[in-house]
Amino acid sequence: xxxxxxxxxxxxxxxxxxxxxxxxxxxxxxxxxxxxxxxxxxxxxxxxxxxxxxxxxxxxxxxxxxxxxxxxxxxxxxxxxxxxxxxxxxxxxxxxxxxxxxxxxxxxxxxxxxxxxxxxxxxxxxxxxxxxxxxxxxxxxxxxxxxxxxxxxxxxxxxxxxxxxxxxxxxxxxxxxxxxxxxxxxxxxxxxxxxxxxxxxxxxxxxxxxxxxxxxxxxxxxxxxxxxxxxx
Amino acid sequence: xxxxxxxxxxxxxxxxxxxxxxxxxxxxxxxxxxxxxxxxxxxxxxxxxxxxxxxxxxxxxxxxxxxxxxxxxxxxxxxxxxxxxxxxxxxxxxxxxxxxxxxxxxxxxxxxxxxxxxxxxxxxxxxxxxxxxxxxxxxxxxxxxxxxxxxxxxxxxxxxxxxxxxxxxxxxxxxxxxxxxxxxxxxxxxxxxxxxxxxxxxxxxxxxxxxxxxxxxxxxxxxxxxxxxxxxxxxxxxxxxxxxxxxxxxxxxxxxxxxxxxxxxxxxxxxxxxxxxxxxxxxxxxxxxxxxxxxxxxxxxxxxxxxx
Numbered sequence: 032x033x034x035x036x037x038x039x040x041x042x043x044x045x046x047x048x049x050x051x052x053x054x055x056x057x058x059x060x061x062x063x064x065x066x067x068x069x070x071x072x073x074x075x076x077x078x079x080x081x082x083x084x085x086x087x088x089x090x091x092x093x094x095x096x097x098x099x100x101x102x103x104x105x106x107x108x109x110x111x112x113x114x115x116x117x118x119x120x121x122x123x124x125x126x127x128x129x130x131x132x133x134x135x136x137x138x139x140x141x142x143x144x145x146x147x148x149x150x151x152x153x154x155x156x157x158x159x160x161x162x163x164x165x166x167x168x169x170x171x172x173x174x175x176x177x178x179x180x181x182x183x184x185x186x187x188x189x190x191x192x193x194x195x196x197x198x199x200x201x202x203x204x205x206x207x208x209x210x211x212x213x214x215x216x217x218x219x220x221x222x223x224x225x226x227x228x229x230x231x232x233x234x235x236x237x238x239x240x241x242x243x244x245x246x247x248x249x250x251x252x253x254x255x256x257x258x259x260x261x262x263x
Numbered sequence: 264x265x266x267x268x269x270x271x272x273x274x275x276x277x278x279x280x281x282x283x284x285x286x287x288x289x290x291x292x293x294x295x296x297x298x299x300x301x302x303x304x305x306x307x308x309x310x311x312x313x314x315x316x317x318x319x320x321x322x323x324x325x326x327x328x329x330x331x332x333x334x335x336x337x338x339x340x341x342x343x344x345x346x347x348x349x350x351x352x353x354x355x356x357x358x359x360x361x362x363x364x365x366x367x368x369x370x371x372x373x374x375x376x377x378x379x380x381x382x383x384x385x386x387x388x389x390x391x392x393x394x395x396x397x398x399x400x401x402x403x404x405x406x407x408x409x410x411x412x413x414x415x416x417x418x419x420x421x422x423x424x425x426x427x428x429x430x431x432x433x434x435x436x437x438x439x440x441x442x443x444x445x446x447x448x449x450x451x452x453x454x455x456x457x458x459x460x461x462x463x464x465x466x467x468x469x470x471x472x473x474x475x476x477x478x479x480x481x482x483x484x485x486x487x488x489x490x491x492x493x494x495x496x497x498x499x500x501x502x503x504x505x506x507x508x509x510x511x512x513x514x515x516x517x518x519x520x521x522x523x524x525x526x527x528x529x530x531x532x533x534x535x536x537x538x539x540x541x542x543x544x545x546x547x548x549x550x551x552x553x554x555x556x557x558x559x560x561x562x563x564x565x566x567x568x569x570x571x
Contacts, residue, residue: 079462079463080462081459081462081463100467101462101463102461102462102465102466102467102468103465104463105463105464105465106465111463113460113463117457117459117460118457118460119452119453119456119457119460120456120457121452121456122449122452122453122456126449126453129449130449130450130453130461130464130466131464133446133450133464133465133466134464134465135465175464179464179465
């Protein structure tokens with residue numbers, strides 16, 4: 032499915048990733064776990080083509096993503112929910128979703144399906160994105176990404192700073208996407224969430240991926256979390 | 264002439280000024296808003312529009328309206344294409360870096376200006392208006408038995424000047440509908456709000472930028488075609504409109520289209536009125552002073568947002 036092979040990437044002259052290899056399969060949640068500044072966001076941006084690779088390769092079902100221009104990555108079926116939501120703040124809820132729908136030329140049916148996942152957004156279609164509450168903004172960021180009907184979903188701290196009921200809703204939608212066969216890469220700091228919903232956990236440390244373990248194994252060897260995150 | 268009718272006449276001249284300036288400045292504002300490029304060559308695109316209008320109208324011959332109509336369609340398209348090419352071959356190569364694009368567009372300014380001088384020559388050339396009926400205007404005076412209407416000597420305008428004002432209003436409304444209602448407008452606004460997220464949602468930002476730069480230049484050219492029957496085409500005619508557009512865009516708020524239009528009306532009108540009663544130089548001095556005050560007391564402009 033999605034396969035990263037020895038990728039090196041960073042911002043200009045500052046290299047952040049040093050030979051990371053990962054893969055994620057359909058219907059699987061791969062969680063990236065690591066300290067701040069370890070390179071998790073850089074990894075997601077590199078997949079989206081927003082940062083050029085210095086070396087290595089990213090393949091998705093045989094297509095070499097790293098050779099495509101950035102605006103063609105989404106068209107391959109890869110959707111990105113960035114950290115901090117990054118909505119088109121002055122556009123309305125409906126327009127934000129419309130931008131997502133345009134990626135694949137999706138119809139009303141997709142729109143309805145996405146709005147059914149987040150009924151709250153349906154009530155706010157004409158409202159500008161910047162006027163929504165934090166939780167609603169996160170819903171919209173998810174909705175915008177899901178409007179592309181992705182086969183791979185990249186989620187960068189989707190529950191950061193949200194109240195528990197919102198966290199539950201976002202997790203629920205994430206699990207629903209998994210059950211529909213979407214491959215999910217999730218950056219998450221809440222260890223409980225990680226252990227609850229992830230299938231595998233890839234540790235990221237100083238731009239490298241020293242180890243990838245199953246969530247089940249991780250729950251039995253908590254000292255690994257101590258080792259890579261410095262917390263219990 | 265008495266003050267009342269004189270002021271009315273000056274306001275009409277100011278309104279023509281304001282109409283053209285609003286178009287010019289909106290072009291500059293769109294380019295800055297979406298691409299974050301300060302386009303110093305904007306005035307030259309205006310000049311090119313006027314020169315091409317002259318060229319087309321001399322080629323066309325026949326009734327002046329024929330050539331003018333051709334120019335109205337062709338000049339913005341040609342200038343837009345030149346600008347899109349400049350985006351592709353110059354601005355994209357320097358990654359739209361804010362400082363370097365300023366230097367690059369200064370270079371572009373001289374290239375366009377000197378090329379025009381070499382081919383078109385230094386003369387100012389007139390373009391005949393498609394229609395130009397003189398319209399005498401009435402004024403009111405208070406007499407012993409109430410208000411009465413009379414026709415002061417010298418108080419007149421032309422049908423063409425009124426048409427310029429109307430055309431500018433129609434173009435601005437059309438542009439507003441394009442930006443807010445059309446799919447391309449949505450794509451342009453999404454790119455403006457977050458370039459990286461636009462890319463991540465399949466928007467070909469490179470193409471959007473070429474389109475926006477071409478659109479901005481095309482609007483300037485359109486403004487020039489409208490004004491050239493009043494002003495004449497000349498290779499240095501881009502300077503004043505460029506200065507005034509910058510003043511307008513700074514006062515209105517960088518990237519804010521409503522702010523740009525309000526400021527254009529204000530500056531255009533006051534420039535016209537002060538030019539008539541005092542001198543054009545005084546008008547420019549006051550406008551520049553106003554910019555200084557805006558920069559000191561409200562740096563984001565009247566309608567601009569403070570950047571976070």
